[in-house]
Amino acid sequence: MAESRSAIAAIALFVTGLVAALPLAAQMGMGDPIRGQVLFASKGCVDCHAIRGAGGRIGPDLGRTAAKDSFFEIASGMWNHSVGMEEKIRELRRVRPVFEDTELRDLVAFVYFLNYFDEPGDAKTGKILFTEKHCVQCHRVEGEGGREGPSLESLPRGVSPLRIAQGLWNHGPEMVSSMRRRGLNVPQFRGAEIIDLFAYLRSQGQAREAREFQSAGDPGAGERLFAAKGCSRCHAVFGDEGEIGPDLGRMEFGGSVTQIAGRMWNHWPAMVEAMDMLEMRFPTFEEEELADLLAYVFVSRYAGTKGDPVRGREIYRAEGCAFCHGLDGEGTLGPPLEQVTPGSDSEEIIQRMWNHAPEMWGEMGEHQIEWPRFEAHQLADLLSFLRTAWE
Ligand code: HEC
Ligand code: HEC
Ligand code: HEC
Ligand code: HEC
Known part of the structure; x- marks a missing residue:
């Protein structure tokens, strides 16, 4: 795809700015935005998403329109749209991106820092x-x-x-x-x-x-x-x-x-x-x-609201998570979470959820459970519950 190659070149222009962002990201315990930039190309995000005009036009331009006021905002954006993204990915016969290690964290840091630097003024x-x-x-x-x-x-x-x-x-x-x-x-x-x-x-x-x-x-x-x-x-x-x-x-x-x-x-x-x-x-x-x-x-602003585990538990029950993972995370249709999520951080949990989304879709379709969508603060609540749950 010639288009995406030139998009990668255009996005590479951010590198000068992003280098300056590295110590900021490190101070905040965020991911590495430069690695995130590389992943943005290698995971194929750039085929569908432009950054300030450079890149694909199938999804929204992440440099301009997408809301990215905090980690939870970006993560909930990805999560909520994952069904829509998946349809496009199938249509285009692409491989759905999955993430390991700190990949999702790095990618989100990259998307977050896109706002830091000015667009070239006129x-x-x-x-x-x-x-x-x-x-x-x-x-x-x-x-x-x-x-x-x-x-x-x-x-x-x-x-x-x-x-x-x-x-x-x-x-x-x-x-x-x-x-x-x-x-x-x-x-x-x-x-x-x-x-x-x-x-x-x-x-x-x-x-x-x-x-x-x-x-x-x-x-x-x-x-x-x-x-x-x-x-x-x-x-x-x-x-x-x-x-x-x-x-x-x-x-x-x-x-x-x-x-x-x-x-x-x-x-x-x-x-x-x-x-x-x-x-x-x-x-x-x-x-x-x-x-x-x-x-x-x-x-x-990156860290967002702390999230309330009590409200998170309500969301866990209301959104069907408990139906498949058990009221106490013991697992039913889905695997037990009791050993998995406590003590993890938000980025790790959302990465696991993201990777397992296709299996979830399958199960959810069969049981007519609607794909759960979250406002940023609801995702913060849910993840804070999962981090500390089942104690
Ligand atoms: C095959 C095309 C495709 C690929 C590949 C893709 N996306 Fe998307 N993305 C979309 C579409 C389409 C939407 C909007 C879906 C909707 O409206 O439901 C979207 C929405 C989003 C949103 C929400 C934007 C908002 O306005 O809140 C984020 C964030 C996002 N994508 C990030 C990513 C990242 C990061 C990657 C790479 C790992 C990626 N996408 C890969 C097509 C894609
Ligand atoms: C009514 C007169 C007036 C208008 C209108 C005005 N300024 Fe000023 N500006 C001043 C004065 C007087 C100072 C110096 C104030 C002082 O000495 O503390 C100043 C100082 C400044 C400085 C500081 C310069 C330095 O040395 O750091 C900047 C920058 C500036 N103005 C930009 C603007 C811009 C941009 C606009 C239009 C949006 C604007 N000004 C409109 C009167 C004005
Ligand atoms: C004495 C109280 C006070 C102090 C001190 C103060 N602010 Fe504010 N600030 C306000 C109020 C009140 C508003 C909202 C004004 C309005 O609604 O028009 C505001 C608005 C803002 C906004 C714009 C918010 C928006 O909605 O766009 C920013 C940014 C901001 N302040 C940053 C700062 C920073 C940085 C400092 C320290 C240098 C500071 N403020 C010191 C009272 C204060
Ligand atoms: C319809 C059943 C179903 C629902 C509803 C469901 N899940 Fe899952 N979930 C699964 C299945 C099945 C897997 C395992 C997928 C696999 O093995 O790849 C899974 C995997 C996971 C994982 C990864 C576990 C690991 O070991 O890495 C997490 C975290 C998770 N789900 C959280 C949630 C949350 C939070 C909700 C509610 C928003 C939810 N799930 C709703 C079926 C479901």
């Missing part, structure tokens, strides 16, 4: 946005524009998007008050606008500093900053308490870290109001701090 669109969002009224680029703010040509060429976002954030108090003086609203970034706008600024920067490559931040440092900068006073990441700001684990992101920075900016007025209420100092960032902070926000 500088032409960015130039239009620079005017539409009124930046041009205060900032000069290409010799034109207002003088109230600094010339943005003084940025280094190719500067990393998060550095620009950091500048925007740090100068927020001054900038927002001069916007308000001019009767302008704080600009909002939708979809990929911030990526296009920054692509334009990155292409126009004149400063002759060494070109920074867009490194991934350090989530360990980011976790400390999350507390030190006061984010944790208002935000939980998969927490239980009611908080002032939204739980950053539970909200749908579906974008790159730069887009997360954009959303943080969009909420600027509300956040500042809340900070005033708490008499907090407005936090600013230096060096790689924003990159570190957002790396933490990004990777800490």
